[in-house]
Amino acid sequence: MAGSRCPASDVRVPGLTGWRPAAARNIVPGVQNVVPIERAVAARTLEGRTEAYADEVRRLVDAAFAVMRAIGSVEPRVADIVDAAGLSNQAFYRHFRGKDELLLAVLEDGQRKLVATLERRMARATPGVGQVQAWIEGVLEQARNPEAAANTRPFAVNGARLTERFPEATATQRDRVVSPLRDAVAAAGGDATHDADAVYFLAMGRAEDAIARREVPTAAEVAHTVSFCLRAIRTESR
16 A cells, blocks of 8 residues: 555565564574563563662561560561561562561571581681581580570570471481581591581580570580591591
């Protein structure tokens, strides 16, 4: 029809073979994997929000810690968490599909902090026996430090429930905590698998029991636990 125009994507150039609409082909000659424009724009948009979203997640995790510490339970209400974080329900569900997902993030955050603390202690100790001692003392310090004990108590009291509820996640987190101990036990002459696991369950069990009972292990108790574990490792290595 006179005066009408074909859409730009339908323009055909005489003599040009292999023509395809622009939407169906790569517009950059010789490049086959260019990111589609809609994805590039979406990525730029999200990049601009990354810091804001990260801040929201940090506030929600910290608020969940604070609420659980206050109520002594791992069953906080979402309403209480968002209120403590100063955020909205919309912000909460932007990052977590439900309370369980947030609880897993809180668990992982706590375990990562503990591992970082243990690794710093071990880095200052001599390989082998010294690092085993540093690891045990670091774990028991969670029960000796009032602030750490208060933050950990909801998880210590509800440890069995959390393991039943999140078996894979709790197993992964346990492996993360015991991992730096394995090399230290091996360097001390012990079995990196069985001996390290035994040390883990003894030290962590004592720490969680003390936290649950609101007890503070004495320095003598910590020293005895260290001595007992090192004797067992040395006996195993003979």
